[in-house]
Amino acid sequence: MLAQAIELLRDRSLPMLIEQEIERVILGGEYAPGDKINEQALALRFGISRGPIREALRSLDRTGLIDTIPNRGVFVRRLTAAQAxxxxxVRAALFALAGQCLxxxxxxxxxxxxRGHVAAMDEAVARDDFETYITENFALHExxxxxxxxxxxxxxxxALVKQLRLYRTRNLMLADSVQASNEEHxxxxxxxxxxxxARAYAAHFNHVATAKIRLMANHLT
Structure with missing residues (x-):
């Protein structure tokens, strides 16, 4: 019975683990927006059958990180500027509510x-350390x-942040505005x-609204 329970747990958790790993690969930039994802290549990479790969990809499709196109395959989602x-x-409204509640x-x-995250970002700005700034930025929001x-x-x-992550990372690195952004933080x-x-609601809403303006400005330049 115990062996059966362990095997059942493995069968249920394996697709979740594979989903997390594929998500990490996508968000880490190994796959770019628009890239095709090959099920067989992933199965060979992880040393498993294609069944758990398919299940993981279906879940990632539901979260908006990939697009499944009939008769063509699975692709990393490419957001248009309008979609972003x-x-x-939507993020602005949710983040404002989170700030109000907190x-x-x-x-x-x-x-x-x-405050520790904000201080770490101040230090990162002083060193021109964008990688640390982005890591601390995500950590503060989360x-x-x-x-x-x-x-x-x-x-x-x-889930929305994951969809925007490649957009947001590129925007933060291109925009000469990280110091201003951290003042908003x-x-x-x-x-x-x-x-x-009320003050928290306004500050959180304005922060995301301003980030949207920066995104649009970078898209047009």
Whole structure:
């Protein structure tokens, strides 16, 4: 019975593990937007059959990271500027709500953690260290939405961030505005620290809305 239970658990968890690994590869830039994903190549890479690969790809299709095109195959999703702008609008609303919620319930430890991310980004800007800046930027946003006390909000927000990740990384690295962006982060965190939900809502909404403007400006240049 135990062996059967272990095998059942393995069968159920393997596609999830493969999904996480394919997602990591995509978000890490090994596959670019528009690239075709070869099931057989992935099966050989991971040393498994194609069944778990197909299941993982179906899940990634549902999250919006890939597109399955009948009679053509599976491709990394290529967002248009218009699609990215729409996602930013939804992100702004969700992030504003997260900031509002966290301003009500944040602990002293939460505030200290958020301030730590902002300080780390200040240091990264001073060193022209974009890689660290981007890592800390993602960590700050994730900390805010996961501590807001609304699991549904966090799930949808993080899914949107994954869809935008390649767009956002390129935008952050091209835009000469990381210092201004981190000042926006500082205002968000201080609004949370002040336990001011209205101020936090506005700061979080404006941060994402401004990021959208930067994205559109870079797209047009």
């Amino acid at each position: 702008a729409e996602i930013y609008d 301003a009500i319930r944040a602990s002293a430890a939460d505030v200290e953690r958020l 900390a805010i939405v996961t501590r807001a006390g609304n699991a549904t909000l966090a799930t949808h927000y993080l 500082r205002e968000m965190v201080e609004a949370i620290a002040a336990r001011d939900p």
